[in-house]
Amino acid sequence: MHVHYALKANPDARIVAEVAKAGFGADCVSIGEVRHAIDCDIPANRCVYSGVGKTDPEIIEAINLGIECFNVESLEELHIISHLASHIGKIAPIALRINPHIDAHTHHYITTGLAENKFGIDITLFDQAIRMATTLPGLHFRGIHCHIGSQILTNEPYALLCSRINELVARAQQAGATIEYINVGGGIGVDYEQPASNPIADFQGFFDTLRQGLILPTGAHIHCELGRSIVAQCGSILSRVIYVKEGLERRFVIIDAGMNNLIRPALYQATHRIDNLSAPSSTPTAHYDIVGPVCESADTFAENYPLPRTRRGDILAIRSAGAYAASMASLYNLRCPADVIYTE
Ligand SMILES: *Cc1c(COP(=O)(O)O)cnc(C)c1O
Numbered sequence: 001m002h003v004h005y006a007l008k009a010n011p012d013a014r015i016v017a018e019v020a021k022a023g024f025g026a027d028c029v030s031i032g033e034v035r036h037a038i039d040c041d042i043p044a045n046r047c048v049y050s051g052v053g054k055t056d057p058e059i060i061e062a063i064n065l066g067i068e069c070f071n072v073e074s075l076e077e078l079h080i081i082s083h084l085a086s087h088i089g090k091i092a093p094i095a096l097r098i099n100p101h102i103d104a105h106t107h108h109y110i111t112t113g114l115a116e117n118k119f120g121i122d123i124t125l126f127d128q129a130i131r132m133a134t135t136l137p138g139l140h141f142r143g144i145h146c147h148i149g150s151q152i153l154t155n156e157p158y159a160l161l162c163s164r165i166n167e168l169v170a171r172a173q174q175a176g177a178t179i180e181y182i183n184v185g186g187g188i189g190v191d192y193e194q195p196a197s198n199p200i201a202d203f204q205g206f207f208d209t210l211r212q213g214l215i216l217p218t219g220a221h222i223h224c225e226l227g228r229s230i231v232a233q234c235g236s237i238l239s240r241v242i243y244v245k246e247g248l249e250r251r252f253v254i255i256d257a258g259m260n261n262l263i264r265p266a267l268y269q270a271t272h273r274i275d276n277l278s279a280p281s282s283t284p285t286a287h288y289d290i291v292g293p294v295c296e297s298a299d300t301f302a303e304n305y306p307l308p309r310t311r312r313g314d315i316l317a318i319r320s321a322g323a324y325a326a327s328m329a330s331l332y333n334l335r336c337p338a339d340v341i342y343t344e
Helices: 013-021 032-038 057-066 075-087 122-134 155-175 203-213 228-234 264-268
Strands: 002-006 024-028 047-050 069-072 092-099 139-146 182-184 223-226 236-244 250-254 274-276 285-291 302-307 317-319
Touching: 013 032, 013 228, 024 032, 032 047, 032 057, 069 075, 069 139, 069 155, 069 182, 069 236, 075 092, 075 139, 092 122, 122 155, 139 155, 139 250, 203 223, 223 228, 223 285, 264 302, 274 302
Parallel strands: 002 024, 002 223, 024 047, 047 069, 069 092, 092 139, 139 182, 182 223, 250 285
Antiparallel strands: 236 250, 236 317, 274 317, 285 302
């Protein structure tokens, strides 16, 4: 099993360096991420590169850097990589990212494997894609890639994915192709409700499902791309309460972190556990809307959320902020990025 860390979850150099030390490769979605992975000591030949919109310069640079594999997302991209690789006299290693029409039962903004999603080559075009991948010049066809979504909390979608991949492998082999790379993507969910008591994602269930479900051709290796499940529980956002504001119908806790630091609630209706680190545990509870200072009503971390009675100056911890928080941060409202503090 080859694990590629999905850099976009958290590209912090110290984290990527830990990942490199653990012997993982990288899953990149831009040339910036490929360069960064290499800078953080992940070898180029352990970097895989996905994305629906790879530009010509990005493709050429990735070929020259010697990446392990392009996960190709359209027939158009196959043509372009073939053309560019031939033009510079190189062979590009490629896998076909197939959209397998599997519902990952997650928020619609983070499903990627349904017919309506922009990602991957539609499964109905598979035979044509295999023909092209094995005959166009400048390409070394390595295998099949799928990534069906993120924050997936049951193994059932992965079991379905395994049988879908088995069918595709058989079809590719019938067409005379050799499969050396099977990449099942990532998406393992984490517990945003009880991060302290359940900090480790269900890696065991995921790997067992793959072991039981995939029929591995001789010489083929399984790859996966894990982001959130590796880093989400490693970080909290610490934020100070600026005001407790008595609204007409609601009581607002206004904190100095905003959607510019953590956009998941605004973008995907995600919820994070929030603890008041300043209130003694004996403090009676009240219900609050916990909001940031950004000029958007969507800048809300929780509604009607129970906290020990909270006062100006208290420190709140927004949990499970190790993934898709800092990496999605923006300067919106010209707010400063948060400082990152490391603890062992
Ligand atoms: C984002 C992404 C991943 C990682 O998803 P997680 O839910 O963070 O595990 C894996 N593969 C691809 C292609 C991605 O875009």
